[in-house]
């Protein structure tokens with residue numbers, strides 16, 4: 001009898017489309033890191049602290065590192081795999097629905113983080129709720145391998161990222177969409193670090 005070998009088609013690293021759907025992500029696509037728009041303006045929005053997470057965990061600014069450090073971390077990689085899910089709301093003031101979607105997306109992101117193998121940087125929603133009380137700023141992070149930085153904290157314009165990925169930033173008037181990304185495939189030319197930051201400043205100047 002002929003032996004059949006099952007071959008999975010991976011989207012990125014060890015993750016296939018079935019796994020992404022099983023985790024609850026409805027849209028996903030790859031974006032070259034060079035197409036990502038980094039801006040200090042996003043970091044300034046973080047500093048306004050509308051989400052209440054600024055300066056409360058190692059996963060958000062300023063604990064996450066400077067803008068330049070964050071951009072350089074991302075630019076160590078060539079590709080970003082962007083994922084998103086839209087959650088329905090009763091109306092545009094449905095705060096509970098937004099928080100429910102937020103919690104679901106956060107849990108799905110954590111599960112994806114657990115399953116990932118290899119060399120990557122994963123970003124998702126703001127904040128980190130791995131510990132009841134974060135050690136920030138008095139002691140190092142307890143679980144640096146489990147803590148996920150936020151896209152905004154890294155200075156990424158999420159609506160631009162969505163457009164590059166071909167994923168709607170808003171699916172409808174009564175819905176909220178959340179996004180994350182896995183940076184992978186290390187640059188072979190070693191052009192990360194200082195050069196990556198120079199690119200980011202250039203991008204910033206064109207905003």
Ligand code: SF4
Nearest residue numbers: 128130131134141142
């Ligand atoms: S894992 Fe714990 S210590 Fe680290 S950022 Fe998250 S809440 Fe803070």
